[in-house]
Amino acid sequence: NAGVTQTPKFRVLKTGQSMTLLCAQDMNHEYMYWYRQDPGMGLRLIHYSVGEGTTAKGEVPDGYNVSRLKKQNFLLGLESAAPSQTSVYFCASSLQGGSTGELFFGEGSRLTVL
């Protein structure tokens, strides 16, 4: 059982380039999330989705876009990467919302923007 899979796991970009991070889950979860992890700041929510075809902004959405065209996939896009977006990105999913259900995390994608 793969759980939550993120691709790619590592990426280096130049300022202004674009890229997409893919998250796939095989647990039939309704909720999916994208977080970024920065030293000393814990995890901060970028965007989330409560079901196929829906997306919503989290705490730090600026500079990112997302799409949830299929229930099992949640894509995170950077249209014009900036050095401030250098971070480790985690995708997560849950059957219910975070208040009652456990979140299942992927292994992370380390992005460096030069």
Added chain:
Amino acid sequence: GDSVTQMEGPVTLSEEAFLTINCTYTATGYPSLFWYVQYPGEGLQLLLKATKADDKGSNKGFEATYRKETTSFHLEKGSVQVSDSAVYFCALSVYAGGTSYGKLTFGQGTILTVHP
């Protein structure tokens, strides 16, 4: 707004030592409280949780009690092992009713290193 504050790290212990990682929170409403653990090179995974005051969550020898009067959820383990070396995150979520999302708010994380 909701927030979680964890004790400053990193924490370094010898094997079989007692562990406490402090966590306090502020929240509107009645939060559920969680401890997540992140082992090197991996994503976070749920360690334990408590959904109401005075509940005790426990797993793998770790315990934490939901203390509403002190707004705390401190993580404890009586005898740590080298394999417990990881980053520990305290988190909360407030359910706002109906189809509310109830987002998780994380603390900054505490790095634990256990030496043989």
